[in-house]
Amino acid sequence: MTMRIRIVPRPKPTPVFRSYWRFACERQGVFIRRLRGLPPPWTDDPVIASYKFTNAFRVSDRESQFLIREVIGQQKRCHGDTFFRIILFRLFNKSETWSFLTHRFGDLTLDKFDLPRFDRALRDALDRGTTLFSAAYIMPSRGAGLTAQRKHSNLLLVLRRMLDDEVPERIFESSGPAAYRMLRSYPMIGDFLAYQYLTDLGYSPNATFEEHEFVAPGPGARDGLRKCFSDSDGLSDADLIRWVCDGQEQLARQFGLEPPNLFGRPLQLIDCQNLFCEVDKYARVAHPEACGASGRTRIKQKYEASPQRKLPRPEFPTRWGLSDAVEAFYQRRGDGLRDLPAVCSRDIAVGQKT
Secondary structure, eight states: OOOOOOOOOOOEEOHHHHHHHHHHHHHHHHHHHHHTTOOSOOOOOHHHHHBOOOOSSGGGSHHHHHIIIIIIOSSOOOHHHHHHHHHHHHHHTOHHHHHHHHHHHSSOOGGGOOHHHHHHHHHHHHHTTOOOSOSSSOOOSOOTTOOOSSHHHHHHHHHHHHHHTTHHHHHTTSOHHHHHHHHHTSTTOOHHHHHHHHHHHHTSTTOOOOGGGOOOOOHHHHHHHHHHEEEOTTOOHHHHHHHHHHTHHHHHHTTTOOOOEETTEEOOHHHHHHHHHHHHHHHHHHOTTOOOTTOOOOOOOBOOOOTTOOOOOOOOOGGGOOHHHHHHHHHOOSOSGGGSOSOOOTTOOTTOOO
8 A cells, every 4th residue: 555645845934934923913913002092102113113004914904894893784684785785895995985875875785776876976976086996906997898987887887797697695605715716707806806805705694605715815915925935845825825824823933923813813814815915015125135026115105103093992703703802802901011912023123134
């Protein structure tokens, strides 16, 4: 009998990979400090203090929190309404646009989706100088078979097609990869957006798929992977992200760190993917010698701390079971330092090779 030998992959990390874990821990530390209502500065990492970065956990970001709190909400909804609300929100990815539509049409449900009326209302808002889209996602203006002059019109047409094709009923009963392929088959929805939409749908109680099922690396994450590894040992970008996610405890501890957690929930594939995107940006300043495929050398968005703004209590998908841990966090006394990741960035110098 022939014995099969399992070959363990051994990607070769660069110095940027250490910064990947330090960034993940410190960025989560900023989030916890802000939840505690501590005054700035929330970090002594000069790069994190100076530029905008998303949270270590994607669900903690402002628009994701708005999605969970206002778009999904506590009211139990049918598959059609849940799908419609989530995709409509993420087409624009801007809470102000959602609020505008809610003010105009009331509770946004499938039976109220009159495409010409929605299109006209958004066109009028554009003509008044309103910004409809967030800058976080770059959305294409057109796709196959879509000829409207304005981007929002074509996106509404795509949503209408998905609803007519009964995607809501099919997608919530699918696995993660099958749901991703379903979304990806529609115009204007590329690999990156399909994965983001899949993650958002997974926040709802209607979904049966989980975050650990599937990952689709975006362009920023691919650049981050190039900077963090000189050799992938034959792993694809998706497999490399899974390797990091599965081995997060061991990998972080190699650098004397504990991987960040979200009230006890470890990093998921979407979080590790996003962190590679963020460390690509971080390395442009902290590791200018590291090169990615895009060739970008600057971080565009500066960050200014707002000491008056305490973060609201976060909400998470019910099926994650984090409510008790969140409650315990707010009941705990003290200044919150015990809740911070075991990382100190005081010895990080910008441009220093670590």
